[in-house]
Amino acid sequence: MNGVVDPALQAEILVEALPYMQRFQGGTLVIKYGGNAMTEPALQEQFARDVTLMRQVGMNPVVVHGGGPQIGRMLERLGVATQFVDGMRVTDSATMAVVEMVLGGMVNKEIVHAINRAGGRALGLTGKDGHLIRARRLERADGRDLGWVGEVARIDAEILRFLEGGDIIPVIAPIGVGPAGESYNINADLVAGALAATLKAEKLILMTNVPGVLDSSGQLCPRLRAAEIAQRLADGSIHGGMVPKVQCCLDAVAAGVKATHIIDGRVPHALLLEVFTRAGVGTLISDLD
Ligand SMILES: Nc1ncnc2c1ncn2[C@@H]1O[C@H](COP(=O)(O)OP(=O)(O)O)[C@@H](O)[C@H]1O
Numbered sequence: 001m002n003g004v005v006d007p008a009l010q011a012e013i014l015v016e017a018l019p020y021m022q023r024f025q026g027g028t029l030v031i032k033y034g035g036n037a038m039t040e041p042a043l044q045e046q047f048a049r050d051v052t053l054m055r056q057v058g059m060n061p062v063v064v065h066g067g068g069p070q071i072g073r074m075l076e077r078l079g080v081a082t083q084f085v086d087g088m089r090v091t092d093s094a095t096m097a098v099v100e101m102v103l104g105g106m107v108n109k110e111i112v113h114a115i116n117r118a119g120g121r122a123l124g125l126t127g128k129d130g131h132l133i134r135a136r137r138l139e140r141a142d143g144r145d146l147g148w149v150g151e152v153a154r155i156d157a158e159i160l161r162f163l164e165g166g167d168i169i170p171v172i173a174p175i176g177v178g179p180a181g182e183s184y185n186i187n188a189d190l191v192a193g194a195l196a197a198t199l200k201a202e203k204l205i206l207m208t209n210v211p212g213v214l215d216s217s218g219q220l221c222p223r224l225r226a227a228e229i230a231q232r233l234a235d236g237s238i239h240g241g242m243v244p245k246v247q248c249c250l251d252a253v254a255a256g257v258k259a260t261h262i263i264d265g266r267v268p269h270a271l272l273l274e275v276f277t278r279a280g281v282g283t284l285i286s287d288l289d
């Protein structure tokens with residue numbers, strides 16, 4: 001662990017982390033790294049070191065990244081207007097080209113490079129590589145067409161198993177491939193949820209830029225069960241961008257993922273603190289005791 005994490009945190013982790021490290025040996029952790037959580041280079045470096053450490057102690061981290069703000073900035077520079085419907089970017093052909101360039105070309109390579117610099121071996125993929133993410137056009141109940149916005153039709157995890165055996169950390173951009181080879185822009189939370197379900201992951205961890213799920217008075221909920229979430233969705237205390245996050249956590253739990261977490265990627269070493277300490281730093285959504 002030397003040189004991988006800050007010395008103070010290293011001491012704290014050594015006391016508490018060993019049982020967790022043993023419990024999750026060989027287990028898969030799907031980590032969604034949101035565009036809003038990756039703003040500062042120093043935090044990105046820490047994230048890369050944390051993921052590398054997880055791999056070094058015998059877990060199988062699989063990184064899925066977002067990049068919404070980065071796509072937005074590039075569209076602005078190019079003078080292309082953008083619009084969201086229920087948190088999904090309306091994606092015409094020109095926008096799709098920019099999404100593919102920013103997610104697959106820029107953000108993906110930045111994260112791959114950061115992990116490699118931290119001592120890990122990362123390999124960047126979009127859902128087109130190895131036909132990892134087969135997608136179809138998102139059909140909305142109201143019939144509104146969002147263009148090249150997709151949903152996951154099927155995950156073909158074979159390529160990930162192959163990488164796992166080669167001690168490689170996959171870094172996945174949320175772009176899917178349709179039946180005719182066309183590209184689809186998929187919300188990164190949904191891709192992470194589908195991957196976690198297919199891989200029967202030990203954990204799904206969504207890293208965002210709020211402390212976790214907050215209650216109506218703004219306090220962090222450290223732990224939530226499915227029934228409590230249904231109630232919070234109904235009373236509106238969970239809304240906006242948090243709705244697809246909790247929904248994909250619920251779907252993942254229903255599909256057999258043991259625990260799902262929503263954490264603040266701006267907290268130093270949030271990932272290690274959530275996985276390796278009893279208290280954690282964010283919201284744990286699970287139906288297990
Ligand atoms: N109960 C809640 N707890 C925390 N955040 C909430 C809640 N309800 C709605 N939100 C909103 O969800 C947002 C997180 O979703 P989003 O912006 O889509 O994240 P990301 O870009 O990381 O995917 C928060 O910034 C907040 O505005």
Ligand SMILES: CC(=O)N[C@@H](CCC(=O)OP(=O)(O)O)C(=O)O
Nearest residue numbers: 034035066067068088089187188
């Ligand atoms: C359909 C859709 O909205 N796709 C997202 C994909 C990136 C993403 O999900 O990024 P964050 O996790 O950083 O928000 C987009 O175009 O912004």
